[in-house]
Amino acid sequence: xxxxxxxxxxxxxxxxxxIAFFVFLGALVLLDILLPREDAHYFxxxxxxxxxxxxxxxxxxxxxxxxxxxxxxLSKDEDYYG
Amino acid sequence: MDSWIHPALFFFVGxxxxxxxxxxxxxxxILLIPIAAIASVASAQNGIYGVYHFLGVExxxxxxxxxxxxxxxxxxxxxxxxxxxxxxxxxxxxxxAGFFYVGSALGALFAGDYLTxxxxxxxxxxSSVFLIWYRREKKSIEAGFRYxxxxxxxxxxxxxxMMLYYHKxxxxxxxxxxxxxxxxxxxxxxxGFALNAAVLxxxxxxxxxxxxxxxxxxxxxxxxxxxxxxxxxxxxFSGFEILAxxxxxxxxxxxxxxxxxxxxxxVLAYHIISQVGYMVAxxxxxxxxxxNGAAAHAFAHILYKALLFxxxxxxxxMTGTAKLSRLGGLYKYMPLTMIFYVVGAVSISGFPLFSxxxxxxxxxxxxxxxxxxxxxxxxxxxxxxxxxxxxxxVTYFAFFGKEAAEPLQAKDxxxxxxxxxxxxxxxCFLIGVxxxxxxxxxxxxxxxxxxxxxxxxxxxxxxxxxxxVFYLMVKKLTPEAKWNLDVDWxxxxxxxxxxxxxxxxxxxxDTLWGELYxxxxxxxxxxxxxxxxxxxxxxxxxxxxxxxYSVMDFGSVVKKMQTGKxxxxxxxxxxxxxxxxxxxx
Numbered sequence: 155x156x157x158x159x160x161x162x163x164x165x166x167x168x169x170x171x172x173i174a175f176f177v178f179l180g181a182l183v184l185l186d187i188l189l190p191r192e193d194a195h196y197f198x199x200x201x202x203x204x205x206x207x208x209x210x211x212x213x214x215x216x217x218x219x220x221x222x223x224x225x226x227x228l229s230k231d232e233d234y235y236g
Numbered sequence: 237m238d239s240w241i242h243p244a245l246f247f248f249v250g251x252x253x254x255x256x257x258x259x260x261x262x263x264x265x266i267l268l269i270p271i272a273a274i275a276s277v278a279s280a281q282n283g284i285y286g287v288y289h290f291l292g293v294e295x296x297x298x299x300x301x302x303x304x305x306x307x308x309x310x311x312x313x314x315x316x317x318x319x320x321x322x323x324x325x326x327x328x329x330x331x332x333a334g335f336f337y338v339g340s341a342l343g344a345l346f347a348g349d350y351l352t353x354x355x356x357x358x359x360x361x362x363s364s365v366f367l368i369w370y371r372r373e374k375k376s377i378e379a380g381f382r383y384x385x386x387x388x389x390x391x392x393x394x395x396x397x398m399m400l401y402y403h404k405x406x407x408x409x410x411x412x413x414x415x416x417x418x419x420x421x422x423x424x425x426x427x428g429f430a431l432n433a434a435v436l437x438x439x440x441x442x443x444x445x446x447x448x449x450x451x452x453x454x455x456x457x458x459x460x461x462x463x464x465x466x467x468x469x470x471x472x473f474s475g476f477e478i479l480a481x482x483x484x485x486x487x488x489x490x491x492x493x494x495x496x497x498x499x500x501x502x503v504l505a506y507h508i509i510s511q512v513g514y515m516v517a518x519x520x521x522x523x524x525x526x527x528n529g530a531a532a533h534a535f536a537h538i539l540y541k542a543l544l545f546x547x548x549x550x551x552x553x554m555t556g557t558a559k560l561s562r563l564g565g566l567y568k569y570m571p572l573t574m575i576f577y578v579v580g581a582v583s584i585s586g587f588p589l590f591s592x593x594x595x596x597x598x599x600x601x602x603x604x605x606x607x608x609x610x611x612x613x614x615x616x617x618x619x620x621x622x623x624x625x626x627x628x629x630v631t632y633f634a635f636f637g638k639e640a641a642e643p644l645q646a647k648d649x650x651x652x653x654x655x656x657x658x659x660x661x662x663x664c665f666l667i668g669v670x671x672x673x674x675x676x677x678x679x680x681x682x683x684x685x686x687x688x689x690x691x692x693x694x695x696x697x698x699x700x701x702x703x704x705v706f707y708l709m710v711k712k713l714t715p716e717a718k719w720n721l722d723v724d725w726x727x728x729x730x731x732x733x734x735x736x737x738x739x740x741x742x743x744x745x746d747t748l749w750g751e752l753y754x755x756x757x758x759x760x761x762x763x764x765x766x767x768x769x770x771x772x773x774x775x776x777x778x779x780x781x782x783x784x785y786s787v788m789d790f791g792s793v794v795k796k797m798q799t800g801k802x803x804x805x806x807x808x809x810x811x812x813x814x815x816x817x818x819x820x821x
Binding site: 158190199213217223224227229230231 | 567572575609612613693694696700701702706712717728729
C-alpha cells in the first residue's frame with residue numbers, strides 16, 4: 155500500500171522533518187511581523203506574533219491545568235460506576 | 237409551488253415499510269429514503285406549508301426559510317451518509333430508529349409553532365435512545381435510561397415554558413424573542429433548548445450516552461440532537477448575552493475534558509460540547525455575521541464530527557476497543573481509516589483548505605468585529621485544545637505511538653463504511669476549498685472572506701505552535717486508563733449516597749420514632765382508653781341506662797295496657813343501639 159510506504163519513508167526521515175518544522179515555525183513568526191497592520195484596532199492585532207505567544211502559553215496551561223485537575227480529583231478507576 | 241412533501245414524511249413512511257423488504261431491495265431502500273428526502277429539500281421553496289388547527293391553536297408543519305433550509309440540507313446529506321455507514325447492520329429496528337430520529341429532527345426544523353416543535357422534540361429523544369440500547373450491553377442500557385430521563389426533564393422544562401408562554405401571549409407561534417421581553421416562560425423554554433444543546437451544567441447526558449451507543453448509532457446521534465438545539469436557539473434566542481458567555485465557557489470546558497479522556501468516543505463526545513459552544517456563542521453574540529457563523533459551523537461540524545465518529549467507530553468495530561491506552565500503531569492495519577480520520581481532525585482544527593477554517597473563523601471574527609476580544613481569545617484557546625486533543629492526541633496515540641501491548645490484527649472496515657467516510661471527507665475538503673457553496677445557504681448575506689492574510693497568519697500560528705507544544709509535552713499527554721468525573725456524579729453516585737444517608741440516618745431516626753411511639757405513645761393511648769372506659773361506664777351508660785330505664789318504666793306502664801312484652805325489647809334494643817354506637821364511635 156502506497157500510504158504505508160509514504161509513512162515509513164517519512165518516519166525514516168524524522169530528523170530532517172524536525173528541522174523543516176522548526177524552519178516553518180520561524181517563517182510563520184517572520185511572516186506575521188511583516189504583515190501590514192493598518193486596520194489593527196485591538197492589542198491582539200497590534201502585538202507582533204501575538205498568536206504564537208498565545209498558542210505556546212495557552213497550550214502549555216491547557217495541558218497543565220486539565221491534567222492537574224484530573225489528577226487532583228477527577229480521575230477515578232475505570233469501573234468507578236461499576 | 238403550492239404543495240411540498242415534507243422530507244420527514246419519507247423517513248417516517250420509510251421506517252414503517254422497511255421490515256417488509258428483504259435482502260438487496262432492503263439495502264437499496266435504506267439508501268433511497270435519504271435520497272428522496274434530499275430531493276424534497278432541493279425542491280423546497282420558501283413559504284409556509286401544512287397549517288393545521290388543534291384545540292384553538294394554529295400549528296405549522298412546514299416553515300421553509302433560509303435558516304431552516306441550511307440545517308435541513310446538512311440533515312438530509314448526513315442522513316444519507318449515516319445510512320450508508322450503517323448499511324451492514326442487520327437489525328431493522330436500528331435503521332428504523334435512525335429514520336424516526338432523522339424524521340423527527342427535520343420535523344422540529346420546519347415546525348412553525350411550539351406545539352409542533354414539542355411533538356418532534358420528544359420524538360427525537362424517544363427514537364434516538366434505541367441507537368444506544370441496540371448496543372445491547374448493560375452499560376448502554378443504563379446510559380440509555382439516564383439519557384431518556386434527562387431528555388424527558390428537558391422536555392418538561394420546555395413544556396412548562398410553552399404553557400406559560402401561551403398564557404402570557406395567547407399564541408404558540410415560534411418566533412424570535414427579544415432579550416428585553418423575556419421573563420419566566422421564555423427562560424424555561426430557553427433552559428429546555430439549552431439542555432439539548434448540552435449547555436453547562438446541563439451537558440453531562442452527552443458524554444454519558446454517546447460513547448455507549450452503537451458504532452453506527454453514534455454517527456447519527458452526534459449530528460442531530462445538539463444541532464437541532466442550535467437551530468431553535470438561533471431561531472428564538474439570538475442576541476441573548478447569557479448564550480455568548482455560556483457558549484464560550486462550553487468551548488473551553490469541552491476541550492479540557494477532551495485532553496484528559498482516554499476513550500476516543502468520549503474525547504469526541506466532550507468535544508461536541510466544545511464545538512456546539514462555538515455555535516451557542518455565535519447565537520449569543522447575535523449579529524448577522526455571528527448567526528451566519530453559527531449556522532455555517534453547524535453545517536461543517538455535522539460533517540466532520542460524523543467523520544470522526546465514523547473513524548472512531550471503525551476502530552471500535554475492528555479492534556473491539558476505542559481506548560487509546562490499548563491502541564497504537566494502527567496506521568499499518570487501517571491506513572484508509574487513518575486518512576479519513578485525519579481529514580476530519582484537520583477540518584475540526586480549522587486547517588486552511590478544510591471546512592472548519594471557513595466556518596469556525598466566522599464566529600471568532602464576529603467576536604473580533606464586535607470588539608469582544610476576551611470572548612475571541614477564549615474561543616481561540618478552545619481552538620488550541622481542539623487541535624491538541626482531537627487532532628494530535630487521538631491521531632498520535634491511536635494510529636502511531638507505541639504499538640499496542642496486545643497485538644491488534646485489525647484491518648480497514650467494510651466497504652460501505654469506507655465509502656461513507658470517503659464521501660464525508662470529500663465534503664469537508666470541498667467546503668474548505670469552495671466556501672461560497674456553503675455561504676450561499678446562510679440566512680444572512682455574507683461579506684466574509686476567510687482566506688485573508690491576517691486570518692491565515694493567526695490560524696497557522698495557533699496550529700503550528702500547538703504542534704510544537706505537543707511535540708515537547710507528548711509524554712504528559714499519554715492517555716491513562718481512568719474514568720473522569722463530571723456533574724453526572726450527582727445523579728449517578730449522589731443518589732446512591734442519599735440512599736446510604738437514608739439507611740444510616742433517616743431509617744434509624746424512623747426506628748427511634750417507632751420506639752418512642754410504642755413506649756410513650758401507646759402508654760398514653762392505654763391511659764386514654766381507661767379514662768374513656770370509666771367515662772363510658774359512669775357518665776354515658778348512666779345517661780343511656782337512665783333513658784332505657786325510663787323507657788322500661790314507660791314500657792311497664794304501657795305493658796299494663798298491652799298484652800305481649802314488646803316494650804321490654806324496644807328498651808333493650810335502644811340500649812344495645814347506643815352501646816354499639818358508642819363502641820363504633
